[in-house]
Amino acid sequence: MFRTLLLFLLCALLPAQAPQPQASDPYAAVRFLAGDWVGEGSGDPGKGSGEFSFRFELEGRTLVRRSWASYPAQNGRAAIRHEDLMTLFPEDGGLKALYVDNEGHVIHYAARALPGGAGVEFLSPAGRGPVFRLTYRPQGADVVTVSFAIAPPDKPEAFTTYVEGVSRRKK
Numbered sequence: 467m468f469r470t471l472l473l474f475l476l477c478a479l480l481p482a483q484a485p486q487p488q489a490s491d492p493y494a495a496v497r498f499l500a501g502d503w504v505g506e507g508s509g510d511p512g513k514g515s516g517e518f519s520f521r522f523e524l525e526g527r528t529l530v531r532r533s534w535a536s537y538p539a540q541n542g543r544a545a546i547r548h549e550d551l552m553t554l555f556p557e558d559g560g561l562k563a564l565y566v567d568n569e570g571h572v573i574h575y576a577a578r579a580l581p582g583g584a585g586v587e588f589l590s591p592a593g594r595g596p597v598f599r600l601t602y603r604p605q606g607a608d609v610v611t612v613s614f615a616i617a618p619p620d621k622p623e624a625f626t627t628y629v630e631g632v633s634r635r636k637k
Contacts, residue, residue: 492560493554495577495579496554499529499531499586500522501635502519503517503610503636504517505632507629508629508630508631510628512540512543513537514535514536514546514631515536516534516548517533518531518534519531519532519533529553530552531552532550532551533551533552534550536548548567550565550571551566552564552575560576560578561576561578562574562577563575565588573598575588575598575600576588576591577589580601580603584604585603585604586601586602587600587601588600598614598615599614599617599625600612600614609633611631612631613631614627614628614629
């Protein structure tokens with residue numbers, strides 16, 4: 467009798483535990499970046515070229531960017547090969563990213579969609595060090611502009627572009 471009553475109560479409570487509607491797609495603002503890209507750009511390190519890819523991994527639970535850029539020797543400066551990895555993931559109701567590179571930098575970002583589908587911006591939190599901003603803006607289905615800017619810790623809104631370029635989706 468007790469088991470029947472317990473089973474009845476559990477069944478009566480199950481509808482209250484119905485699955486919640488799924489939240490909106492946390493990757494909506496960055497889906498346009500999925501794929502392989504090749505680009506050219508310029509900035510403080512000089513004129514360079516490189517490639518990056520964005521791929522969904524771990525059964526679609528994370529988006530991983532792998533990137534490299536080469537800058538030839540110029541003006542007495544040695545050639546540079548930059549490589550980085552950035553992992554995007556949903557957290558605390560938003561999209562976050564962890565960036566690491568071969569120069570020893572580690573940057574934590576929060577992502578936000580730019581108004582009107584104008585792209586996506588990754589912004590590091592203001593704190594003791596510089597503030598970093600990485601922005602992707604689509605220019606059609608297969609072209610994107612990329613810019614990386616830095617602001618000093620005492621003026622976190624005073625960004626100066628460090629490097630920028632144009633990338634095209636590989637066919």
